[in-house]
Each structure stands twice: as C-alpha cells, then as structure tokens.
Amino acid sequence: MTANDRFFQTKQAAAVLKHGILARYPTVFTTMTSVGRVDGRVVYLDGYAGPGRYEPEGDAAEGEPGSPLIAIRTAETVKTWKRTLHCVFVERNRTYADNLRTVLAEDAGPGLSYEVLDGDVQGHVDHVLSVAGSSPLFAFLDPFGTALPYAELRHTLLGRDTRLITEVLLNFNVHMVGRIGGYLTGDEEDEETTGGRSATLARMDAFLGGPWWQDEFRNARLSNDEGSAARAAMHIVEQFRRKVHDDTGFQSFAVPIRRRPHHNPLFVMLLFYRHAAAPYMFNESVSKANEEWRHHQHNIETAELLESLNDEQPNLFDVDDEGYTARYLEERVDKAERKLEEEWITLIAENIRHHVKSGPLPVEARLTDIHGTTLGLARPMHLTRAWDRLAEEGVVERRLPDKKLRMRRQTIYPVSR
Numbered sequence: 268m269t270a271n272d273r274f275f276q277t278k279q280a281a282a283v284l285k286h287g288i289l290a291r292y293p294t295v296f297t298t299m300t301s302v303g304r305v306d307g308r309v310v311y312l313d314g315y316a317g318p319g320r321y322e323p324e325g326d327a328a329e330g331e332p333g334s335p336l337i338a339i340r341t342a343e344t345v346k347t348w349k350r351t352l353h354c355v356f357v358e359r360n361r362t363y364a365d366n367l368r369t370v371l372a373e374d375a376g377p378g379l380s381y382e383v384l385d386g387d388v389q390g391h392v393d394h395v396l397s398v399a400g401s402s403p404l405f406a407f408l409d410p411f412g413t414a415l416p417y418a419e420l421r422h423t424l425l426g427r428d429t430r431l432i433t434e435v436l437l438n439f440n441v442h443m444v445g446r447i448g449g450y451l452t453g454d455e456e457d458e459e460t461t462g463g464r465s466a467t468l469a470r471m472d473a474f475l476g477g478p479w480w481q482d483e484f485r486n487a488r489l490s491n492d493e494g495s496a497a498r499a500a501m502h503i504v505e506q507f508r509r510k511v512h513d514d515t516g517f518q519s520f521a522v523p524i525r526r527r528p529h530h531n532p533l534f535v536m537l538l539f540y541r542h543a544a545a546p547y548m549f550n551e552s553v554s555k556a557n558e559e560w561r562h563h564q565h566n567i568e569t570a571e572l573l574e575s576l577n578d579e580q581p582n583l584f585d586v587d588d589e590g591y592t593a594r595y596l597e598e599r600v601d602k603a604e605r606k607l608e609e610e611w612i613t614l615i616a617e618n619i620r621h622h623v624k625s626g627p628l629p630v631e632a633r634l635t636d637i638h639g640t641t642l643g644l645a646r647p648m649h650l651t652r653a654w655d656r657l658a659e660e661g662v663v664e665r666r667l668p669d670k671k672l673r674m675r676r677q678t679i680y681p682v683s684r
C-alpha cells in the first residue's frame with residue numbers, strides 16, 4: 268500500500284483546514300460573481316478530485332466527505348438562491364473515479380449539474396474552458412505532488428480573457444519542494460535511482476515553470492541550520508507567486524497548512540485572483556476555517572490527554588470524572604481563543620495606527636497592510652474592534668455602520684487635528 272492509498276483512510280488534520288476553506292469560499296465566489304448575470308451560472312473544476320469520501324473510521328457508517336462532496340453541498344446551497352454551480356470532477360485513478368460516481372449518485376440532490384471525467388486533468392482543461400464559456404470559473408487543484416505543468420496553467424486557466432472571472436486555488440505541496448530540493452543539496456537520501464531523481468527534478472521544473480527554483484533553493488539552503496530546508500521551500504513558494512504575478516497579472520493569497528500549530532507548513536493553499544474583493548472575502552473564509560482547525564487540534568489534544576489519564580498514576584486532573592476534565596480543557600481553550608483574538612486586535616490597531624499616518628486606508632485595497640501577520644487568522648469582527656478602539660482614542664474617524672456601506676468598501680481616515 269502506498270502513502271497515496273493511505274491518504275483516504277484517515278482524514279488528516281491538514282485536510283480540516285483545506286476542507287474548511289472549500290466549505291466556505293466557493294459559496295462566496297459563486298454568489299458574488301454571478302450577481303447581475305442572467306443565467307447565474309458558475310463553473311467549478313475539481314481537477315484532482317479523489318474518491319469523493321474518505322474511508323469510514325471506527326464505527327462510523329460512512330467516511331468524511333472529500334472535496335467533491337463539499338462542492339456538491341455548495342451547488343445545493345447556491346441552487347436555493349437560483350444559481351447553478353456546474354461541477355467538473357477529474358480523477359486519474361479509475362477506482363477512485365468509479366467510487367466518486369457512486370458517491371455522487373447516492374448523495375447529490377436532484378437537479379444538480381456535474382460531470383465526472385476519468386484521466387489526467389491536463390487532458391480535460393480545454394473541455395472545462397469550453398464548458399465555462401464566459402461564466403465565472405473556479406478551479407481547485409489538489410494533487411498529491413506536482414500539479415499541472417506551469418506552461419499549461421499559465422496559458423489555459425490563468426490565460427483566460429481578463430474580462431472573465433477566474434480564480435484558481437492551488438494546494439501547493441511545500442513539503443515536497445523541501446524533500447526534492449534535498450536532491451540538489453545532497454540532504455535527501457532515498458531509494459530513487461539517479462534516473463528517478465532526474466525525472467523527479469524534471470517534473471518539478473515543469474510544475475514551477477523552469478529550473479529557476481534549483482539555484483534559488485540551493486542559495487536559500489546555504490545556512491544549513493535546522494529548518495533551513497523548510498525555509499528554502501517557503502522561499503520557492505514566494506518566488507512562484509511572484510512569477511505567476513509577473514507572467515499573468517494574477518495576485519495571490521497564501522494560507523499555510525500545518526499538521527500541528529508549531530510545525531512547518533506541509534502545504535500552502537494559494538488563491539490566484541484578479542478581483543479586488545477576493546482577498547477580503549477569502550480572508551474571512553480562511554479565518555473561520557482556521558478557527559475550526561484550532562478546535563480540531565484541541566479535540567486531538569483532549570483525546571490524547573484523556574487517554575493518557577491512568578487511575579494508577581497521579582496526574583494533574585486527579586478527579587475521577589472525565590466530564591470534569593473535558594470541561595476544564597474546554598474552558599482553557601475558550602480562554603486561549605479570547606487571548607488570541609485580543610492579540611490580533613492589538614496588532615491590527617498598531618498596523619492601522621502606523622499606516623494611517625501616511626493617509627486614508629481603503630479597507631479592501633490595503634487589507635494586507637491593515638492585517639499584517641493576522642491575515643488569514645483575524646476577520647472583519649476583529650478589524651471592527653481595532654478600528655473602534657482607535658476611534659475611541661481619537662486616532663481615526665469612526666466607521667460607518669456596516670449596513671450603510673459594507674466594511675470592505677469603507678476607508679479608515681485619520682482624525683484631522
């Protein structure tokens with residue numbers, strides 16, 4: 268059994284964040300981009316779809332939904348608002364593709380519009396573009412390793428007419444870059460032959476758009492201290508984002524995905540977008556998905572702790588009541604969440620205080636400056652509190668009530684003295 272086969276046996280913590288984003292943002296994309304369109308139609312490509320569901324765990328009757336079922340839920344939701352989300356699922360593994368057809372036949376409600384295609388996504392991109400026509404297109408690319416060759420991505424999905432709405436969400440396997448980069452620096456030892464390694468490097472060159480990344484990786488790795496491979500891999504992600512922007516004009520929003528909070532990222536979800544509203548809307552989805560992920564981490568830690576409690580050994584929770592321990596841990600998590608939120612509000616307030624000195628700050632256009640390191644963690648409710656705090660201090664003008672003008676359309680003005 269390969270690592271890829273094992274992938275669908277247990278839903279990993281990293282998938283909680285990935286699926287949390289998928290459960291939210293495509294709904295926002297579909298509703299926003301179809302406003303004013305007569306047919307209300309949007310096309311969704313899930314290019315590396317998988318079998319549709321994970322395998323059931325423990326006593327569960329069925330496994331957790333995979334990305335196609337999440338897309339289908341989105342299609343069901345937007346259908347109630349008279350929008351059509353046409354989903355195209357592509358899966359190269361025949362068994363998974365068949366399983367996906369079965370899962371969708373059982374699960375998808377009536378009147379939904381979707382197709383499942385066998386084979387390599389590369390062979391289906393032209394079909395997807397023609398199915399999309401002038402409709403907004405959202406493409407989710409979630410390979411195990413490298414995705415579509417860069418030339419293909421650039422000239423097809425990212426090469427659509429700039430008047431059409433296109434976004435691509437790429438789950439970039441940063442851990443793989445660190446591992447394969449190790450072939451260049453002699454740090455990675457595995458069983459691949461020299462020929463196997465050259466083929467792997469060639470695949471990586473194709474994915475990243477040339478061998479440019481090899482020298483970048485070697486140089487970034489020079490310090491050779493602990494964690495430098497992970498840092499070098501993140502440097503390649505940054506260079507890749509810059510390259511896409513230079514070549515296509517698409518900007519990107521990056522979301523690191525970790526197994527545990529203090530680990531190096533395994534993946535970076537990259538949203539490539541053109542529309543000015545995208546980062547604001549995406550940030551809100553990511554922030555909520557990150558909250559869900561922290562709760563998932565907490566549940567893992569609680570389960571581990573409860574399991575380790577042993578009557579024969581004295582422990583911190585010397586109370587013969589699992590419910591008490593779980594409640595105590597729950598309260599501790601709530602406290603930690605409130606502390607985190609307070610830190611974000613302070614950081615956002617400091618960013619605003621600093622940037623507003625140079626002039627008004629339109630929220631949508633200056634989101635990155637306003638959020639700084641809280642991007643992907645904090646959301647409008649935290650920005651509102653930071654803004655109100657500075658207004659109380661007399662640093663900035665008060666905001667308009669959200670009902671009057673959406674928060675993302677507002678501008679933070681310094682108080683003129």
Ligand SMILES: C[S@@+](CC[C@H](N)C(=O)[O-])C[C@H]1O[C@@H](n2cnc3c(N)ncnc32)[C@H](O)[C@@H]1O
Binds near residue numbers: 386389410
């Ligand atoms: C990480 S899994 C996808 C997980 C799925 N997106 C989810 O979240 O439930 C990657 C999938 O892509 C498939 N795959 C790999 N290379 C492919 C290709 N070139 N074209 C289409 N599918 C491919 C694999 O068989 C595997 O099922």
